[in-house]
Amino acid sequence: MNTMGSLPSDFAISLKAQPSSKTNANLPSLIERINIERGGFQTITEESLRQEIAEAELDNEDGDEDDTSDEEEEELDRMKELMTSREEMLGQIETAHQSAMFALDFVSLLLSKDTPVQASLSISPALRELVGMGTLGADKLHAPRITDAQKQDNKQIAKGWKSQSLNKTVDSILASASRLEKEIELETKYWQQVLAVSESGWSVCRLPNEKHTLGVRFGFSEASPAFKNRSLAALRRNPDGSISLDQGIVSSEPQILRVRIQSGNKQTGSSAVPQPAAENAPVEALILQARNTIFAEELWQELNREARSLGSYGVQSKDDTLVCPLSATKTAVFDLVPLGEASLTGPDDSMAEGVFISLNLLLSYAHRQNHRRRTQPPPPISSQKKIIQPYNLLRFLLTRLKHQETIGQLNHLLGSLCRVIELAQVKPLPSFKVTFTPWTPPSHISQAERTMLSLIDRLEGIATFSITETTTITITARTTIFPIGSTFALSLSPGSPLMSICPPHPVLTSYPALRDYIHYFTACTIATSISSVGGSGIDDINDGGQAVWHQTPHPTTLRTLLAPSVTGSKLPRTKQLSLSIQPLSTEPKTGVRMRAHWEWNGPEQPEHGSIGRRASFEATPLQKEDIQMALELEKEKKEKEEAEGEEGEKMRRVKGKGEGVYDWVMWETEDGKGWDEGEGEVFRSLESVVTDAGK
Numbered sequence: 001m002n003t004m005g006s007l008p009s010d011f012a013i014s015l016k017a018q019p020s021s022k023t024n025a026n027l028p029s030l031i032e033r034i035n036i037e038r039g040g041f042q043t044i045t046e047e048s049l050r051q052e053i054a055e056a057e058l059d060n061e062d063g064d065e066d067d068t069s070d071e072e073e074e075e076l077d078r079m080k081e082l083m084t085s086r087e088e089m090l091g092q093i094e095t096a097h098q099s100a101m102f103a104l105d106f107v108s109l110l111l112s113k114d115t116p117v118q119a120s121l122s123i124s125p126a127l128r129e130l131v132g133m134g135t136l137g138a139d140k141l142h143a144p145r146i147t148d149a150q151k152q153d154n155k156q157i158a159k160g161w162k163s164q165s166l167n168k169t170v171d172s173i174l175a176s177a178s179r180l181e182k183e184i185e186l187e188t189k190y191w192q193q194v195l196a197v198s199e200s201g202w203s204v205c206r207l208p209n210e211k212h213t214l215g216v217r218f219g220f221s222e223a224s225p226a227f228k229n230r231s232l233a234a235l236r237r238n239p240d241g242s243i244s245l246d247q248g249i250v251s252s253e254p255q256i257l258r259v260r261i262q263s264g265n266k267q268t269g270s271s272a273v274p275q276p277a278a279e280n281a282p283v284e285a286l287i288l289q290a291r292n293t294i295f296a297e298e299l300w301q302e303l304n305r306e307a308r309s310l311g312s313y314g315v316q317s318k319d320d321t322l323v324c325p326l327s328a329t330k331t332a333v334f335d336l337v338p339l340g341e342a343s344l345t346g347p348d349d350s351m352a353e354g355v356f357i358s359l360n361l362l363l364s365y366a367h368r369q370n371h372r373r374r375t376q377p378p379p380p381i382s383s384q385k386k387i388i389q390p391y392n393l394l395r396f397l398l399t400r401l402k403h404q405e406t407i408g409q410l411n412h413l414l415g416s417l418c419r420v421i422e423l424a425q426v427k428p429l430p431s432f433k434v435t436f437t438p439w440t441p442p443s444h445i446s447q448a449e450r451t452m453l454s455l456i457d458r459l460e461g462i463a464t465f466s467i468t469e470t471t472t473i474t475i476t477a478r479t480t481i482f483p484i485g486s487t488f489a490l491s492l493s494p495g496s497p498l499m500s501i502c503p504p505h506p507v508l509t510s511y512p513a514l515r516d517y518i519h520y521f522t523a524c525t526i527a528t529s530i531s532s533v534g535g536s537g538i539d540d541i542n543d544g545g546q547a548v549w550h551q552t553p554h555p556t557t558l559r560t561l562l563a564p565s566v567t568g569s570k571l572p573r574t575k576q577l578s579l580s581i582q583p584l585s586t587e588p589k590t591g592v593r594m595r596a597h598w599e600w601n602g603p604e605q606p607e608h609g610s611i612g613r614r615a616s617f618e619a620t621p622l623q624k625e626d627i628q629m630a631l632e633l634e635k636e637k638k639e640k641e642e643a644e645g646e647e648g649e650k651m652r653r654v655k656g657k658g659e660g661v662y663d664w665v666m667w668e669t670e671d672g673k674g675w676d677e678g679e680g681e682v683f684r685s686l687e688s689v690v691t692d693a694g695k
Contacts, residue, residue: 101124104122104123104124105123105124105127107122108120108122108123108127109123109127109131109133109135109136110136110137110138112133112134112135112136113134113135113136113137114137116133116134119133120133185241186237186240186241187241188241189240189241189242190237190241190242190243193242193243193283194214194235194243196282196283196284197216197235197243197283197284197287200284202216202217202218202284202287203216203217204216204235205217205232207232207234210234213234213235213236214234214235215232215233215234215235216232216233216235216245216287217231217232218231218232218233218287218288218290218291218294219231219232219291219294220295220298220367221371222367222368222370222371222374223294223298223367224298224301227294227297227298230247230294231291231294233245233246233247233248233287233290234246234247234248235283242283243283244283245283245286245287245290247290253276253338253339254276254277254289254290254292254293254338254339255293255296255297255336255337255338255339256273256274256292256293256296256336256337256338256339257271257296257299257300257303257334257335257336257356257359258270258271258273258334258335258336258337258341258343258356259271259332259333259334259352259353259355259356259359260332260333260334260335260343260352261326261330261331261332261333261346261348261351261352261355262330262331262332262333263329263330263331263348264329267344267346268330268346268347268348269345269346269347269348269349269350269351269352270343270344270345270346270349270352271343271349271352271353271355271356272349272353273337273339273340273341273342273343274339274340275339275340276289276338276339276340277289289339295360295363296336297336298363299359299360299363299393300334300336302363302366302390302391302393303322303334303359303393303394304317304322305390305391306390306391306392306393306394306395307322307324307394308390309390310324310394310395310398313325313398313484315394320335320336321333321334321335322334322335324394324397324398326351326355326398326401327401327405330348330351332352332355355397358397358400359393359394359397361452362391362392362393362396362397362452362456363391363393365448365449365452366391366392366393368446368448368449372445392481395481395484396456396481398484399456399459399479399480399481399484400455400456400459402479402484402485402486403459403461403477403479403486406461406477406479406486406511407434407436407461407477409511409515410434410461410463410475410477411434412590412668413514413515413518414432414434414463414465414518415432416591416592416666416668417430417432417465417518417519417522417581417592418430418431418432419666420581420592420593420594420664420665420666421467421522421526421594423664423666424594424664424685424686425685425686425687426526426529426686428468428469430465430466430467430468431465431466432463432464432465432466433463433464434461434462434463435461435462435463436460436461437460437461437462438454438455438460439453439454439457439458439459439460440454441453441454441457456481457481458478459478459479460476460477460478460479461476461477462474462475462476462477463475463477465518467522467525467526468525468529470493470495470496470497471492471493471496471497471498471525472492472493472496473490473491473492473493473504473518473521474490474491474492475488475489475490475514475518476488476489476490476491485509486511487507487508487509488507488508488509488511488514489506489507490504490505490506490507490508490514490517491504492504497528498521498524498525498528501524501528501555502520502521502524502555504517504521505517515583519580519581519582519583519592520556520581522581523555523556523579523580523581523594524555524556526579526686527551527555527556527557527558527579528551528555530549530558530686530687530690531549531550531551531558548560549577549690549694552576556578556579556580557576557577557578557579558576558577558578558579559574559575559576559577559601560574560575560577560694561573561574562574562575573600573601574600574601575598575599575600575601575693575694576598576599576600576601577596577597577598577690577693577694578595578596578597578598579594579595579596580594580595580597581593581594581595582595584665584667589667589668590667590668591665591666591667591668592665592666593663593664593665593666594663594664595661595662595663595664596661596662596663596686596689596690596693597660597661598659598660598693599659600659660692660693662684662689664686
């Protein structure tokens with residue numbers, strides 16, 4: 001049989017030779033060979049390899065004939081291998097062909113009994129001659145025993161199974177439809193709540209570690225990293241379709257910063273502590289509660305960081321609380337408490353709530369400042385490590401309170417002076433005005449930042465005090481942040497006669513110094529208004545008419561010369577009138593006192609030369625040393641009078657003929673009232689007191 005002729009013409013045969021047994025060595029064997037032949041890689045250099053290549057080329061030129069013979073032998077070996085591989089492949093193809101022909105003859109012989117015509121087309125002639133057609137057949141061993149009734153029963157059973165399967169399929173489809181409908185309702189409810197969260201302004205996103213889960217960002221992008229990383233929570237669906245807020249392992253109970261006001265050891269006010277949101281509350285309320293909690297925790301941390309640098313201002317940390325003095329009598333106590341914590345209320349609740357709102361606004365302002373620094377071009381790269389300073393929260397608050405206290409002190413100082421001068425019926429009546437002069441921030445920043453800057457930066461107030469028509473003093477109070485304190489710049493109207501008598505200090509750094517100077521300045525102004533510089537000579541002697549008072553080297557002291565006919569002595573005598581204004585303090589009242597004190601100054605000859613010398617001396621401008629000496633004398637006199645007490649003052653009021661003291665006192669209680677009910681007296685005018693003093 002021709003095997004090649006039996007193959008179809010389109011049968012693909014590959015005549016590619018089998019791989020040669022001489023395969024290239026792998027890398028480990030190559031390294032081993034190099035180590036054996038070359039002694040390792042240490043002795044191999046680029047120059048030695050180039051030299052070997054050159055020598056090999058020379059050897060190849062000398063032995064070209066030997067190479068040609070080797071190539072011919074190699075080609076013969078490859079041809080032999082190719083023919084061997086072809087013979088093996090053809091043998092395997094022949095074996096497969098014979099097996100297929102045997103199977104075809106077997107099937108054809110088996111079918112030749114029932115369908116001899118079709119079987120004769122595929123059976124081989126050799127098998128037909130050797131065995132013959134129809135010699136092999138197949139039949140069933142047993143005949144079927146199924147009756148018609150059984151066939152009918154089987155049909156009924158098949159119909160039942162089919163009907164049952166269809167019923168199960170329908171029930172499964174209906175159950176799936178019901179489950180799908182319920183799932184659609186739950187999903188609709190879930191996505192409606194997610195949409196409500198998004199429309200409320202919260203940022204909805206995918207969780208970084210769970211791409212199939214939605215989350216909500218409720219924190220602040222400019223917060224510190226510790227709190228910024230905790231500002232993402234998962235919006236998980238409950239079995240009933242509602243949303244639950246999952247904050248992970250960092251979830252904590254809702255908290256808030258509480259501010260309490262203490263006066264002494266008694267609590268007089270507290271900020272509000274709201275109740276926590278219910279478990280079935282809307283998810284927006286839960287997100288807002290989580291946002292407020294993380295904001296309160298960051299605020300508490302920043303307050304503790306800042307408190308370490310404010311120890312010189314009385315800020316202390318005690319038993320999980322921060323204590324910060326707000327004024328001389330009130331102290332703020334800060335602590336972080338859970339929502340729903342019970343707290344006492346008092347008259348200072350509004351103050352506590354104001355401090356709480358101020359701290360929240362200041363932290364939000366610090367976040368805006370972080371955003372501004374982050375969006376600006378970075379500074380040049382430096383080797384110095386950047387130190388992150390704590391936020392100025394309590395410092396701004398203390399600065400603002402200090403400025404308000406300063407403005408209140410100016411109002412109290414000038415108001416008390418005006419009232420006590422009004423009691424003395426000095427004409428014209430003095431007036432004052434205290435105004436805020438807020439700083440105007442740059443226009444390129446937002447309105448919120450401009451508002452905050454105007455409240456905490458470059459705080460300034462201007463007070464104008466008009467005592468007479470020609471004398472007006474202007475006080476400019478500025479409160480600084482570093483350090484926290486107020487300074488006072490003074491200026492006097494140019495046409496005032498007080499410019500040469502007691503010129504104002506350029507800058508005063510404390511309120512007591514300002515108060516003492518304003519009291520001294522007011523006394524000097526009143527003394528100047530009632531003094532009269534007459535001509536020299538005997539005409540200046542008081543002979544029983546209106547006394548003529550002259551200024552002395554001390555601006556608050558006046559002097560007059562009385563004739564012998566008035567004094568009853570042989571020689572003229574001088575009388576001295578002193579004016580002073582001093583603060584008073586008696587718990588719980590404060591006030592101010594203006595005193596007129598007159599007394600004899602010993603015998604004095606009314607010589608024309610001495611009077612002329614005194615007039616020229618009075619025209620000499622006072623120096624700052626004179627003012628300081630006068631202030632010290634007034635202070636010593638005040639201490640001496642306080643030591644003597646009320647009995648001593650009564651004695652001074654009735655001391656000797658021609659000597660006396662008269663006080664105008666204005667008390668002011670904490671509620672702003674003057675005299676209490678049933679108190680007070682009829683005051684004499686300063687003019688009448690000065691007239692009596694000159695007699």
